[in-house]
Amino acid sequence: MDKNTGNQLPASGLPAPGLSTAGLFDHYLTDEGLALLWSLLDSGRYEVRAPEEAALLCVAWLVRAGESGAAAALVEELRPFAGEVRFAPHLADRPVPGADDVHVRTVGEVAGALARRAPRPGIEAQHEALTVWHPFEDDLLDHWLRVGADAEQSAGQDARGDTRDDAGEGAALLARYQRLAAAHTRCTKHLDPKSNPAVLRRALEERVAGREPSPRLAGLLRRTVASMVAKRGRPGSAEHARLRRDQARQAGRPAHHDLAALVLRRLAPLDVSRGLADVGPLIGPVTPEEAEESGLPAGTVVPAPVRAAVTAALSAHLDTLLEHGVISSAEVLGEVAVQLIVTHTSRGYADASLRTLIAATYRARRDRRYPLWWSPEHHARISGLPWVRAVAPWAADPVEEARSTLRMLGEACVRAFPGAGLPNLHVRALSGLARLAELPVPFAAEPLADAYSGMADPAVLAAARTAAGLLRGTVYERYHGIDYAAVQELADARDRYGFARLCAERAGRPGRPLASDPAVVEQARILTTSNLATLVVHAGVVPRGGWEGPARGAFAAATGPAATVKSTAYAWRQLLFHLALCDADEQARVLTWIDGRAARLPARTAARIAARLADLRLATAAP
Structure with missing residues (x-):
């Protein structure tokens, strides 16, 4: 039979709709069926939703590899179950992920996160301010600029000496305010009695009622009008028009949740259980076709938070x-x-x-x-x-x-x-x-001790023994003041009580349990290196470029802007481990780099690590 290795699905090989599992089994053993399976192997456009659905693909691979005898034996082993079990894959539009591909989130998880993106109150309030309240404030300000804001103007005389009866216009503005306040409740700045629009409105209420504003209110009015003009310009001026035009453009941008909904529609046809081989088409700008369907402006860029959510499903x-x-x-x-x-x-x-x-x-x-x-x-x-x-x-x-x-x-x-x-x-x-991997030493997972007996977990003793063999005589042992010979004796004797006591004594909390006391647990982490020694000794882990890079990275993590007291302690422990595995020249380079970096740290960060840095210099200076 021909061995089709093309990437296109041969139309003649597609199974007829509604075939039973036995029918599918027989179909895929024909020349046309095998050709289809070979094309699936090459293109990867299949789904294996249960392990047994890979069986006929394995048959096809064996046939193509020239192992017809092994393929025939496998078929005979499967045939008695062909009427009950589906041994064929499902066809798919996208290739199955490669063996080395991983993803942080599935399509379904990303879709769920996007679906939960509701309108944000702060953003909605800002949009309301730009589209509703700012135009109203401009009209209030324009009214006072035309009518006049000083004592003489409050009597009805404007700067040109004309008299105006502004009661009708003022009443209309106040009525408009009542309608706006009832319909638009997200933005509440206008309710603050100290705000500019509140001052303009109170003065207008007095004016419409036929009362003179009090001297205090008249003074507030003058200052408010002057400050608003100084900040934004007079309504209708080029400066003011440019500001409002920019704000209108900002207000016209689609909300993040609307663009998240668009991306959610793009994800809808995809397999929710997998990652994404390519996220580009899913996070690109709004297309003309999408604009016509959704009302979103064509070319609108998907915002960074939505792009980041989708990128989490990248499979690579x-x-x-x-x-x-x-x-x-x-x-x-x-x-x-x-x-x-x-x-x-x-x-x-x-x-x-x-x-x-x-x-x-x-x-x-x-x-x-x-x-x-x-x-x-x-x-x-x-x-x-x-x-x-x-x-x-x-x-x-x-x-x-x-x-x-x-x-x-x-x-x-x-x-x-x-x-x-x-x-x-x-x-x-x-x-x-x-x-x-048949490694002789297990990894120690927390909790590190039994909650009832207080005994250290056996894996903890194994990790401590490994650390002792790797780090005895190094800067790690000197800095932490560890007697690794004593630790090894406890580990060799399998003294789980003794190890827990040692951790409590090192923490200055004798009698406290290893199972729950954070200070005692931290001492156990120090003595065991939190499995790093196990990785190095038994798994053969060596970072690319050696240990100098991780040592610098650990110091940067300990002193970075996001560092906390807890994260600094973790990072410093890692720093000592990485530094201990550097040779003498690498250690010297790292320490020189640390000195230069420490000299540029903010005062607060420098104070936080000063004692640790002094102890580090002392430990590295020791013979």
Whole structure:
């Protein structure tokens, strides 16, 4: 049979509508059906909504690879279930994500966020002020400028000596105010008795009632008129007209929630469970066709907050998302880590189409972003499926693939967020991957101790032992005043009570529990390096370019404008770890850079880190 490798769907190969599962099974084993499956493998335009829907694609791949015997054996194994189980994929308009593609949000999550974008009261009030109240204030001001605002003008004499009866005009303005106040309630500045429009209105009420304004009110009126003219110009002047024209242009801009609704309509046809290979068409300006349908001005640019919400669904390589700031924190990296863990086995396939297919199989029935549903047991169930087993000979060693993925995720966290450490979500994801990688040491996830017994978790002792072996005699040990020989003795003896006591004593809170006391927990993090030593020693993590860059990044995080007392403590601990793994020349360069950076810090920040910086210099000066 011919092996069609084109990217277009052959029209003759499409299954007839309404075919049963058995009918689909038989159709895809014909020459036309296999040609369609080959085109799907090449284009990626299919969906695997359940793992079994990848089975016939695996058959097609085996046939095209010249493994007709293996394909026939797989077909015979599947045939008894063909009447009950769908083994065929669903056709799709867009390619399935690649094995290395990850996303922070799905299309469905982005759509939900956009749907919740309601009108913002502040923006609506500003729009009302620009379109309703500013024009009314201009008319009030123009009235007083024509009638006169000084004592003589209040008697009815204007600057030219003409007399005017302005009672009718004033009454009309006051009646208009009542109508506007009843209909437009978002902007309330006009209700402030000290505001300019309130002063103009009170004076007008006195005038219309036939009363002379009090001396105080007359003085307020003169000052108000003078200040309004000085600030904006006389109504009708070129200066005033230019200001109001700019404000009208601002008021005419569509509201963010209206543009969010437009983007939501663009998202409507897309698969809600996936990310986006290309976000450009979804966040582009309003098209003429959309303008005609929605009433929004053609060419209107989608605002940055809406663009950012959509970009969160960009599906791309991890490095691309980090480079573009889509993954904005270590916590977000922990959320997407599971996507790479789920599909790590697929990276071992040299054939690109098979790699994408296996990744889609592992992703099937993925109900949420978080890794709570995933486990090594789940992974084992998928890898044990007959069609996945049938193509397994073309994969690399799954243990080595797990180790490679673990190194990649650990390195990404250290490189991109050097002052943040490993969030608990990330640690739990890495722990499952470590089991697949057959690493001898687990990762320690918080809580670090049993809440009832007070004993440290066994993983904590293992992490402390690893840290002791890596950091003994380094600046990390000197700065924190750690006796890593004693720590290693506790770990070797598996003394979980003793380790918890040591943490409490180091925190200056003897007898306090490791399970809940923040100061005691922080000492456990220091002694274990919060799993960084485990990543280095057992996963082989080394950041691109070495440890000098992460050391500088950790100092920048500790002293940045967004740094808090808590985040500074975390970042400083990371700084000491990264610095400890630098060689002597790298340490010298980092310390020189830190001195230069510290000299330019704001006074408040410099005071906050002064004691830490002094201790750092002392620890690095020690022999």
